Amino acid sequence: MRILLALLKKEFLQIGRNTFILRLLLLVPILQLCILSQAANFEMKNLSLIWVDLDNSPSSQFISKKFQASRYFILHKVTHSPMPALHEMQNNKADLIVIIPAHFEKELRSGQSPVVSFVADAVNGMKAGLASNYAAHIFMETAGELAQQLRLPIIAKNFDIQTTYSLWYNPILEYKTLILPGLLAVLVTLVSGLLAALNIVREKEMGTMEQMNVSPIAKWQFIAAKLLPFWLIGLFEITLGLGVIRWVFQIPLLGNLALLYAFCGIYMALILALGLLISNVSRTQSQAMFVTTFFFMLFILTSGVFTPVESMPSWAQTLNKANPIAYFVDVSRRILLKGASFQHLKTSFLTVASLASLSLALAIWRYKKTHADT
Amino acid sequence: MVQIENLNRYFGAVHALNNVHLHVQKNQLFGLIGPDGSGKSTLFDILATLRLPSSGKAIVHGFDVQKKASQIRKIIGFMPGQFSLYQDLSVLENIRFFANVYGVAFDESFPLIRDIWQQIAPFKHRLAGKLSGGMKQKLALCCALVHKPSILLLDEPTTGVDPVSRKEFWEMLQTLKSQNITTLVSTPYMDEANLCECIALIQNGKILAINSPAAITAQFKFNLFGVQSTRSNMLIKQLRQFEKTQHCFAFGKTLHLMLKDFSMTERDIVEFLEKHGHKNVAVWRMKPGIEDCFIELMQS
Numbered sequence: 001m002r003i004l005l006a007l008l009k010k011e012f013l014q015i016g017r018n019t020f021i022l023r024l025l026l027l028v029p030i031l032q033l034c035i036l037s038q039a040a041n042f043e044m045k046n047l048s049l050i051w052v053d054l055d056n057s058p059s060s061q062f063i064s065k066k067f068q069a070s071r072y073f074i075l076h077k078v079t080h081s082p083m084p085a086l087h088e089m090q091n092n093k094a095d096l097i098v099i100i101p102a103h104f105e106k107e108l109r110s111g112q113s114p115v116v117s118f119v120a121d122a123v124n125g126m127k128a129g130l131a132s133n134y135a136a137h138i139f140m141e142t143a144g145e146l147a148q149q150l151r152l153p154i155i156a157k158n159f160d161i162q163t164t165y166s167l168w169y170n171p172i173l174e175y176k177t178l179i180l181p182g183l184l185a186v187l188v189t190l191v192s193g194l195l196a197a198l199n200i201v202r203e204k205e206m207g208t209m210e211q212m213n214v215s216p217i218a219k220w221q222f223i224a225a226k227l228l229p230f231w232l233i234g235l236f237e238i239t240l241g242l243g244v245i246r247w248v249f250q251i252p253l254l255g256n257l258a259l260l261y262a263f264c265g266i267y268m269a270l271i272l273a274l275g276l277l278i279s280n281v282s283r284t285q286s287q288a289m290f291v292t293t294f295f296f297m298l299f300i301l302t303s304g305v306f307t308p309v310e311s312m313p314s315w316a317q318t319l320n321k322a323n324p325i326a327y328f329v330d331v332s333r334r335i336l337l338k339g340a341s342f343q344h345l346k347t348s349f350l351t352v353a354s355l356a357s358l359s360l361a362l363a364i365w366r367y368k369k370t371h372a373d374t
Numbered sequence: 375m376v377q378i379e380n381l382n383r384y385f386g387a388v389h390a391l392n393n394v395h396l397h398v399q400k401n402q403l404f405g406l407i408g409p410d411g412s413g414k415s416t417l418f419d420i421l422a423t424l425r426l427p428s429s430g431k432a433i434v435h436g437f438d439v440q441k442k443a444s445q446i447r448k449i450i451g452f453m454p455g456q457f458s459l460y461q462d463l464s465v466l467e468n469i470r471f472f473a474n475v476y477g478v479a480f481d482e483s484f485p486l487i488r489d490i491w492q493q494i495a496p497f498k499h500r501l502a503g504k505l506s507g508g509m510k511q512k513l514a515l516c517c518a519l520v521h522k523p524s525i526l527l528l529d530e531p532t533t534g535v536d537p538v539s540r541k542e543f544w545e546m547l548q549t550l551k552s553q554n555i556t557t558l559v560s561t562p563y564m565d566e567a568n569l570c571e572c573i574a575l576i577q578n579g580k581i582l583a584i585n586s587p588a589a590i591t592a593q594f595k596f597n598l599f600g601v602q603s604t605r606s607n608m609l610i611k612q613l614r615q616f617e618k619t620q621h622c623f624a625f626g627k628t629l630h631l632m633l634k635d636f637s638m639t640e641r642d643i644v645e646f647l648e649k650h651g652h653k654n655v656a657v658w659r660m661k662p663g664i665e666d667c668f669i670e671l672m673q674s
Binding site: 005209 | 422423424425426443444447448450452454456457458459460461462463467471472474475476477
């Protein structure tokens with residue numbers, strides 16, 4: 001205990017003296033949450049629209065106005081023949097072309113179903129999909145109003161199968177609500193995991209590791225003293241991140257925070273154990289940095305923070321069972337947005353806890369005070 | 375206090391320690407003298423329980439390095455070749471940290487470190503990384519002594535340290551002898567060998583000789599001369615062609631000439647050199663130093 005206290009005191013002295021780390025700890029969460037939630041965004045706004053009106057009737061103009069009023073589209077051009085519009089798309093000037101056929105209004109009045117075409121620039125597949133969805137949505141909304149205006153009871157017939165839906169947990173489909181809890185994972189993983197790994201390798205680089213190894217300090221004492229400060233730092237980072245989510249982004253924190261902290265505690269143990277393993281196999285800080293970045297990128301991109309896990313191939317979903325970040329993203333979203341209870345999250349808790357004990361045991365076993373080879 | 379028998383250590387194909395035998399008596403100041411890469415640090419790492427030997431035995435204070443590493447760690451003070459204290463902690467914080475790790479209170483008046491502490495006390499709030507090279511070594515010595523070890527292992531403590539600090543450092547080591555502590559120190563500087571009670575000369579992982587510095591120089595088998603000339607560029611080549619020459623090496627501006635024949639005098643050498651066109655030649659008899667003995671042993 002005496003040795004552990006002496007080691008902890010030393011660690012905190014060193015961390016407190018490192019102004020770079022202190023600044024990093026305060027700035028990274030705030031900047032990351034603010035920048036990524038604003039910039040890495042799947043909502044499409046300001047799509048460039050070309051309106052090809054072959055009908056030129058009051059009805060087509062009515063719908064065109066609806067498009068202009070929408071925040072998704074900016075009307076780039078109105079033409080009366082399709083060719084110039086397609087030419088514009090070739091030049092990257094248009095994301096979506098809407099073609100209103102000739103006799104559009106006439107066909108509506110006569111009870112036929114006119115065919116409106118959307119041509120989307122599908123170089124970016126997701127963008128194209130969203131653009132045509134938005135456009136279809138606007139048509140659906142407008143149809144009813146148009147029918148009233150034209151005093152056409154007939155048109156309602158086309159829409160007598162009404163679909164209705166309600167969006168739970170994120171009623172206005174706000175992307176921020178989805179991504180912020182996920183970003184928390186990025187934050188604690190990167191900051192504390194990397195710092196812990198680098199800290200231990202630094203002792204090797206500076207030669208102080210030798211001095212530790214010839215002293216009577218036990219393995220577990222050395223490791224505990226290395227991990228505990230970064231474990232606390234990780235929890236501090238989460239608190240800071242939650243504060244930003246609650247007070248800067250005004251997203252209500254629905255779930256049980258104590259449950260979230262309990263999960264974070266176990267998760268941090270896993271991340272730190274992985275950091276420790278990396279520091280065991282690295283001789284220099286730059287090596288540790290590269291290894292960490294490699295795994296971190298892999299974990300982050302497959303974790304479901306940015307793209308849904310369900311859209312990944314099944315082998316990737318299986319690999320994700322060993323991806324700590326995926327668990328954190330899932331659990332933090334379920335607690336913060338859905339208010340899930342321990343019963344719902346039991347499997348995740350147990351899996352992360354067993355992964356943590358496994359990696360900790362491996363890390364302690366791998367750490368050797370005496371070297372037989374090299 | 376330290377017994378090493380048949381010790382071997384390989385790094386892949388490199389035979390870093392070759393059948394080393396070594397005994398260090400209690401309270402001795404024992405020097406391990408050898409050039410860079412001769413195996414000194416490997417031997418220290420094994421004694422400090424940082425590395426395992428490939429074969430052979432090493433006993434420190436009755437404990438086998440392979441079986442009783444944790445016991446050894448409690449009773450040794452180790453100063454690695456590379457400065458290995460926390461550069462971002464102050465002098466006092468470093469000493470207190472090591473004292474705490476070993477479970478002792480830092481006591482400035484404790485005789486083992488009193489003299490050293492007096493020298494570094496004026497800088498006690500300075501970060502260790504901002505100390506001069508000599509001060510760093512004094513601090514490291516202080517940290518290695520803070521828990522009253524019975525054996526002190528110092529791996530090249532004076533390498534890269536200025537001559538004045540080197541001298542002060544060795545004076546401190548001399549005072550430790552009276553404090554009931556066994557000191558094992560390595561150095562590539564031959565002039566420091568005379569400050570030890572007993573030395574081992576080591577080269578390519580092999581021990582060449584173990585004895586007191588005086589006994590080692592007494593065993594020197596050649597007739598030794600110092601030679602200088604104003605035309606020094608061809609001098610060493612010509613002296614090596616002299617039929618009586620065994621070895622000839624440059625030590626600064628002076629050449630050390632070792633002859634097999636004890637009947638040769640300064641006169642004979644001067645005559646030989648004048649025949650080869652040298653005019654202002656100075657030749658004088660020399661007492662052999664550790665360096666001369668090292669070269670003799672290395673060549674044989």
